[in-house]
Amino acid sequence: MVMLSVLLASISALSLQAPSADQSASAGQAPAPTEADYYQAQSVPVPDEIELEIGGVQPLEDGSLLACTRRGQVWRIVNPLGESPQFSLWTDGLQEPLGLWLHEGWIYSATRGELLRMRDSSGDGRADEFETINDDWNISGNYHEYNFGPRPDSEGNWWITTNRGFGGEPFGKPDWRGWAMRLKPGEPMEPMAAGLRSPAGLELSPWGELFYTDNQGEWCGANKLSVIKEGAYYGDPFGIESAHLPQSRVTYPGKNPDGIMMPKAHTKLLNFQLPAVWFPYNKMGRSASGMAWDRSEGAFGPFAGQLFVGDQYQASVMRVSLEKVAGEWQGACYPFRKKLAAGVIRVRQAEDGGLWVGMSDRGWPSLGSEGYGLQKLTWNGVVPFEIHEMRATPTGFDVQFTKPVDLAQQSVPPVKLSMSSYTYELHSAYGSDEMETQELTIREHHFSSDGLILHVSVDGLREGYVHELQVKDLFDLDGHKLLHDVAYYTLIHIPTE
Numbered sequence: 001m002v003m004l005s006v007l008l009a010s011i012s013a014l015s016l017q018a019p020s021a022d023q024s025a026s027a028g029q030a031p032a033p034t035e036a037d038y039y040q041a042q043s044v045p046v047p048d049e050i051e052l053e054i055g056g057v058q059p060l061e062d063g064s065l066l067a068c069t070r071r072g073q074v075w076r077i078v079n080p081l082g083e084s085p086q087f088s089l090w091t092d093g094l095q096e097p098l099g100l101w102l103h104e105g106w107i108y109s110a111t112r113g114e115l116l117r118m119r120d121s122s123g124d125g126r127a128d129e130f131e132t133i134n135d136d137w138n139i140s141g142n143y144h145e146y147n148f149g150p151r152p153d154s155e156g157n158w159w160i161t162t163n164r165g166f167g168g169e170p171f172g173k174p175d176w177r178g179w180a181m182r183l184k185p186g187e188p189m190e191p192m193a194a195g196l197r198s199p200a201g202l203e204l205s206p207w208g209e210l211f212y213t214d215n216q217g218e219w220c221g222a223n224k225l226s227v228i229k230e231g232a233y234y235g236d237p238f239g240i241e242s243a244h245l246p247q248s249r250v251t252y253p254g255k256n257p258d259g260i261m262m263p264k265a266h267t268k269l270l271n272f273q274l275p276a277v278w279f280p281y282n283k284m285g286r287s288a289s290g291m292a293w294d295r296s297e298g299a300f301g302p303f304a305g306q307l308f309v310g311d312q313y314q315a316s317v318m319r320v321s322l323e324k325v326a327g328e329w330q331g332a333c334y335p336f337r338k339k340l341a342a343g344v345i346r347v348r349q350a351e352d353g354g355l356w357v358g359m360s361d362r363g364w365p366s367l368g369s370e371g372y373g374l375q376k377l378t379w380n381g382v383v384p385f386e387i388h389e390m391r392a393t394p395t396g397f398d399v400q401f402t403k404p405v406d407l408a409q410q411s412v413p414p415v416k417l418s419m420s421s422y423t424y425e426l427h428s429a430y431g432s433d434e435m436e437t438q439e440l441t442i443r444e445h446h447f448s449s450d451g452l453i454l455h456v457s458v459d460g461l462r463e464g465y466v467h468e469l470q471v472k473d474l475f476d477l478d479g480h481k482l483l484h485d486v487a488y489y490t491l492i493h494i495p496t497e
Contacts, residue, residue, distance in 0.1 A: 033480065035337050038301070038384045041357075043341060044080045044374040047087055053372045054358030056100035057348045058107060066090060067374060068097040068109060070362055074118075076125065081376060091118060091127035099149050099202070099346075110149040110160045112139055115183055133158065136189035137176045140169035145177065149202045151210065158183040159228075161199035161212055164238040177239035180212065180228045194243055194250045195219075195234035195273075200289045200345070201309065209329075213288040213309060216281055221262060221424025221432030223288035224275035225309065225320060227329050232273040235265065235426055259427045261435060263464025276329040277320055277490045278424070278466050281431060284318055284333055284488065285311030287364065290346040292355065299353025301379040302388060302402045308336065308355060310344030315368035317344060317357065317377065321389040326493040332390040335484045341375055342368035354378040385476040390469065390487045394495050396442075396458035397469065399487070404451030406475045416472035417442050419458055421465040421491075440467070451477075467491050 046052045052075065056068040065077045072094040078086040094116070097109040106117040107127070114135035118127040139145050142165035149160035164178040180193040197220045201213035210228040214220055219236040226234060233240070233253040243252040253270040266272040279288055289310040294300050307320040316338040322331035342359035343366030350356055355377040361368065388402045419442060422434035441459040448455070454471075461467070467489045474482055 033384070033483065035384075035483065036339070037380075038382055038483075039337050039377050039379055041337070041340055041375045041377055042081055044077065044085055044376070046373060050075065050087060051372060052374060053360035053362045054345055054374060055096070055098040055360070056109065057346045057356050057358040057374070058100035058102050059348060059350050059356065060102070065356065065374075066100055066107060067358060068094065068100050070096050070098070070360060072096065074100070074107070074109075074127070077374075080374070088125055090120070090125065096146065098146055098200075101150055101152065103152060108133070108150050108152075108158065110147045112145060112147060113137075115150055115158055115160060133185055134183040134189055137162065137181070138174035140165065140171045140174045142167060142169045144198075145174075146198075146200075148200055148212075150183075151202050151204050153182075153204060153210065154208050156185070158185075159202060159210055161196055161202050162239075163198050163200075164196070164236060175239065175242040175245060177242075178236050179239060179242065180210075188247065190249060191242065191245075191247055192230050192249045193228050193232045193234065194240055194248075195232075195236045195253075197234075197236040197238070200287070200312070201291045203291045203293065203307075206293055206295060206305070211276070211291070211307075213291060214275075215287050216431045218428055218430055219256065219426060221278075221426070222281045223279035223285065223311075225277040225279070225288070225291075225307075225333075226273060226275040229273060231271055233269060233271050234273050234275075235262075235269075256426065256428075259425060262424050262426055263462075265426045274464060274492055275490065276322060276492070277331050277333050278488070279309075279311075279318065279333055280434070280466060280468070280488055283486075284335070285314035285316055287312035287314075287343070288318075289344055290348075290358075292347045292349045294353075295349060296353030299379070300349070300355065302383050302386075306389075308347055309333075310347045310357065312343035312345060312361075312364055313366050314338060315340045315343055315359070315366045317347060317355065321391075323391055325392060325495050328492045330392070330490050330492040332487045332489040334387055334487050337377060338367075340368055341373045342366060342370040350376065384483045385478075385480045386483050387471065387485075387487050390489050392489065392491055392493075392495050393455075394497065396456045396461070397467070397489065399454040399456060399469070399471070401452055401454070401476075401482075403476045405447055405454070406477050406479075407447060407451050409475050415445075415454075415474045416470075417445060417456065418470045418472075419456075419467060421460070421462050421467045423462075423465045434466075436465075438462075461491060461494055463491060463494055465491060 115133040144166040146163040182190040198215040319336040346358035422437040424432040
């Protein structure tokens, strides 16, 4: 198996000073550290006259930012974290842009009707050149026909994902809704994968594969992260009739059975693809959105190489680790940073390793206190005591921590471990409960000699199911409990070695 996460053991000596575990139990103790004690969220002051409902964020080489809004504007923000950021309108009149990408001096954006590129060739601070790269798809006037992206691949192609519609379609039902599209400059659109529902996030991995996030709803039991494969079908039949058209790279998969457990759906549907990671509903948010891999090599903390995913409802950023087993990506998700200002739409990594977070609640409620905004998450250099990564083994899981466990404390009281597994149902109803839930028996566990890895043997592992691990009463050498004591592993395949 291939592990993507990197343990930065050299920085694990950085830690908050805290009382011992025994002292922490006494009256008058200092409060336990919170997420904000490790990752600060700095807000960009937004002028009252600007409604910054962000759909895309693009850092620029001079330290400024471009931010597009669902209202069709692109704003340039100079000195965004200074006392008086300067906002200037770079362009407007776009049709709901939901992504920005800088490439060879051009800004690319996926709007409702086209993949567009723009630039300021005169240097006066306003875009003055606009070119359509591709507009081979149609729209019906339905409010929910969003497009997401774009992202370039290693061969110079561009990718977008198209949202399925909801409600009325004043100009008829268009083709290619709920698809992943490859757009080669100067060539016709190539519809590569089908069955997407509301694919709000699209990102190219460091090794060159494209992943997307999807939102719970009809035919999608919970939020998920999936790798885009040519010819794959992801389960939502809204736009699947387009598979009969000659441009399609997807063979028509057959009619969806209305009620089958997700791990068995491939037995009824051709090329059905399970996600690499399920995000359990409510436990890990409700509306997965944009994402970014941590490519900072430690500047953003001990999670180099892992994926950070936004959630619009929860106003949060989640964390994901992946590994490849039997040729398929699978992995775990973990809570990371909640209580952001508004619903998270976009996440982009800055040059210094921090994460820009673009937010909007327009059209959907969130737990954030604001309706929109822009924040930056910055690591303060102190390593939190966290589950760094959960990896599958032939008999269970290896659970790696960011800092060594206090092995002397593991007898009084002992660590408390519990695990359950469940899946979701493929059906036409909105979302799915956790189905076929089983409490699993943890047969044996032990720690590595350095206290960084917990080896867990489990009876009853099930391929295709989420395995939820709870870790209670575990302390590091500074007396801290785990900042987050839960992990959710989507076990597509059980390793054989």
